[in-house]
Amino acid sequence: MKRLLVLFVLVAAACSGTPQGIEVSNARVWVPPGSTTAAYFDLTNHGPGDDTLVGVESDIARAMVHRTMMQDGQMMMQPAGPVAVPVGETVSFAPGGLHVMLMDVPPLGVGDTVELRLLFEQAGTVTVEVPVVEIETP
Ligand SMILES: [Cu+2]
Numbered sequence: 001m002k003r004l005l006v007l008f009v010l011v012a013a014a015c016s017g018t019p020q021g022i023e024v025s026n027a028r029v030w031v032p033p034g035s036t037t038a039a040y041f042d043l044t045n046h047g048p049g050d051d052t053l054v055g056v057e058s059d060i061a062r063a064m065v066h067r068t069m070m071q072d073g074q075m076m077m078q079p080a081g082p083v084a085v086p087v088g089e090t091v092s093f094a095p096g097g098l099h100v101m102l103m104d105v106p107p108l109g110v111g112d113t114v115e116l117r118l119l120f121e122q123a124g125t126v127t128v129e130v131p132v133v134e135i136e137t138p
Contacts, residue, residue, distance in 0.1 A: 020046050022085065022123045028133040029114050032105045038066075039100040039116060039130055044090040053083040053091075055119040061102040063116065068096055077101070085120075095136060108132045 027041035045051050056063045067080040080098055085091050093099050100116065108114065112132040117125050 020048065022046070022051060022118075022120055022126050024118065024126060024128045027116075027128050027130040029102065029108070029130050030135045031110050031132050032102070032108055033135070035104055037102050037105055037108075038095075039063075039102060039114070040093045040095065041128070041130070042090050042092050043085050043118075045085045045087050047087045049122060050087050051085045051120050051122040053085060053118060054121055056100050057117040057119065058102060058114060060114060061105040064101045064103070065098065066101040067098050082121075095138070110134055 023044040023046060025042045025044065027039065029039045030037045043053065053065065056065055065080040065083060066077045068075060068077045070076070077099075083091060083098065091098070102114070110132055113129045114132065115127060116130055117127050119125055
């Protein structure tokens with residue numbers, strides 16, 4: 001009986017230490033210099049399977065997933081389309097690459113937060129409260 005109890009405790013500990021689904025970390029929105037700004041974060045897929053980010057929503061702005069790329073020596077950005085987040089991997093949204101474009105944003109200051117809803121094929125809607133931070137310089 002005692003051995004069974006020990007086994008149960010071990011299993012419970014193992015389960016609670018293994019997060020499932022999509023983890024959003026390092027999320028931040030750059031303080032808008034005007035009516036447009038960008039949000040960045042890391043997406044980690046803890047399983048059980050591959051997932052895809054298919055969209056993003058905000059109540060205070062128009063939100064789109066964009067990708068920045070060099071084209072003919074110019075920095076261009078365009079809609080990224082669905083973004084694959086394979087199981088066990090982390091996909092970074094970072095300056096110069098993937099980002100969430102926020103358009104028609106109201107005035108925001110450092111310390112404010114913006115709620116974003118990230119829409120995944122498998123995980124469904126993942127809601128994050130994203131802090132507004134100073135624009136990062138490289
Ligand atoms: Cu953009």
